[in-house]
Amino acid sequence: xxxxxxxxxxxxxxxxxxxxxxxxxxxxxxxxxxxxxxxxxxxxxxxxxxxxxxxxxxxxxxxxxxxxxxxxxxxxxxxxxxxxxxxxxxxxxxxxxxxxxxxxxxxxxxxxxxxxxxxxxxxxxxxxxxxxxxxxxxxxxxxxxxxxxxxxxxxxxxxxxxxxxxxxxxxxxxxxxxxxxxxxxxxxxxxxxxxxxxxxxxxxxxxxxxxxxxxxxxxxxxxxxxxxxxxxxxxxxxxxxxxxxxxxxxxxxxxxxxxxxxxxxxxxxxxxxxxxxxxxxxxxxxxxxxxxxxxxxxxxxxxxxxxxxxxxxxxxxxxxxxxxxxxxxxxxxxxxxxxxxxxxxxxxxxxxxxxxxx
Numbered sequence: 301x302x303x304x305x306x307x308x309x310x311x312x313x314x315x316x317x318x319x320x321x322x323x324x325x326x327x328x329x330x331x332x333x334x335x336x337x338x339x340x341x342x343x344x345x346x347x348x349x350x351x352x353x354x355x356x357x358x359x360x361x362x363x364x365x366x367x368x369x370x371x372x373x374x375x376x377x378x379x380x381x382x383x384x385x386x387x388x389x390x391x392x393x394x395x396x397x398x399x400x401x402x403x404x405x406x407x408x409x410x411x412x413x414x415x416x417x418x419x420x421x422x423x424x425x426x427x428x429x430x431x432x433x434x435x436x437x438x439x440x441x442x443x444x445x446x447x448x449x450x451x452x453x454x455x456x457x458x459x460x461x462x463x464x465x466x467x468x469x470x471x472x473x474x475x476x477x478x479x480x481x482x483x484x485x486x487x488x489x490x491x492x493x494x495x496x497x498x499x500x501x502x503x504x505x506x507x508x509x510x511x512x513x514x515x516x517x518x519x520x521x522x523x524x525x526x527x528x529x530x531x532x533x534x535x536x537x538x539x540x541x542x543x544x545x546x547x548x549x550x551x552x553x554x555x556x557x558x559x560x561x562x563x564x565x566x567x568x569x570x571x572x573x574x575x576x577x578x579x580x581x582x583x584x585x586x587x588x589x590x591x592x593x594x595x596x597x598x599x600x601x602x603x604x605x606x607x608x609x610x611x612x613x614x615x616x617x618x619x620x621x622x623x624x625x626x627x628x629x630x631x632x633x634x635x636x637x638x639x640x641x642x643x644x645x646x647x648x649x650x651x652x653x654x655x656x657x658x
Contacts, residue, residue: 303493310648315424338603362643382435530557608635622654
């Protein structure tokens with residue numbers, strides 16, 4: 301197993317519960333340091349994703365599993381709900397299309413006019429909105445710790461500071477080179493849940509068919525925290541923009557607000573937040589919150605999404621590829637961006653089913 305983010309932890313836990321001996325190799329010094337700790341911490345309902353897609357199916361199933369998991373294991377979370385807003389007449393058809401997609405995905409929504417929306421959030425300005433009551437937030441770190449603890453209790457071993465540099469198929473299994481060393485480890489099955497590094501790792505797999513590795517891109521998203529008290533009790537999202545869901549309001553469990561992420565296409569991993577990007581945040585936020593004061597935004601953090609579609613291209617689905625696709629005892633997880641955190645437990649079960657079918 302390669303990768304100890306939310307996806308890797310959930311998969312390791314599932315495979316161990318199926319009776320497999322699982323070793324997790326993680327390049328970083330601890331678990332969950334990548335996208336798992338650099339996101340909005342939102343439990344998504346499943347509004348946006350193409351009906352029948354993996355994103356739609358695994359988000360809806362994962363959301364149900366995640367709420368149940370949080371309730372059972374005492375993970376702090378809140379079903380605060382989300383308002384998806386149209387701020388102009390031109391955006392109303394987009395809102396209607398999202399409502400139609402959500403219905404096809406089995407997601408409940410309530411359509412609100414301007415007056416209804418203003419009654420829920422007095423400082424919010426819009427032409428209309430969709431209320432998603434099943435959207436929520438969670439303590440991601442506590443969730444990761446719970447997954448880690450359960451995986452370890454089921455016998456999973458973790459090796460941090462262990463960067464996988466190449467894979468090679470042998471008669472007896474897959475040889476795994478760690479930190480460039482030889483001889484390599486030998487595994488009967490490898491699950492590549494390396495996040496941003498998953499496509500590069502597939503390319504470093506000797507004999508792996510190149511046409512089975514999708515094109516990949518990096519989309520950086522910066523977040524800015526609001527100085528002072530949040531005026532909102534719900535999450536607030538504009539209609540989606542190319543490459544992301546727009547600069548939206550998310551809340552932490554203490555009620556503090558942060559805004560983001562934006563979309564910045566990059567070539568190399570860089571998590572620094574440029575304070576100057578706030579210049580683009582203010583006008584975007586003021587479309588739905590005109591009262592945002594000058595100087596109220598503070599740089600917070602940035603995350604990077606592993607995209608399978610580039611600028612101007614339609615959103616790509618998750619790409620979860622088992623041995624049937626390429627003939628090797630390897631499962632690759634490509635493009636696991638949002639709603640990956642929400643879908644993590646469902647993704648783990650999906651991968652476990654692929655492995656059981658081997």
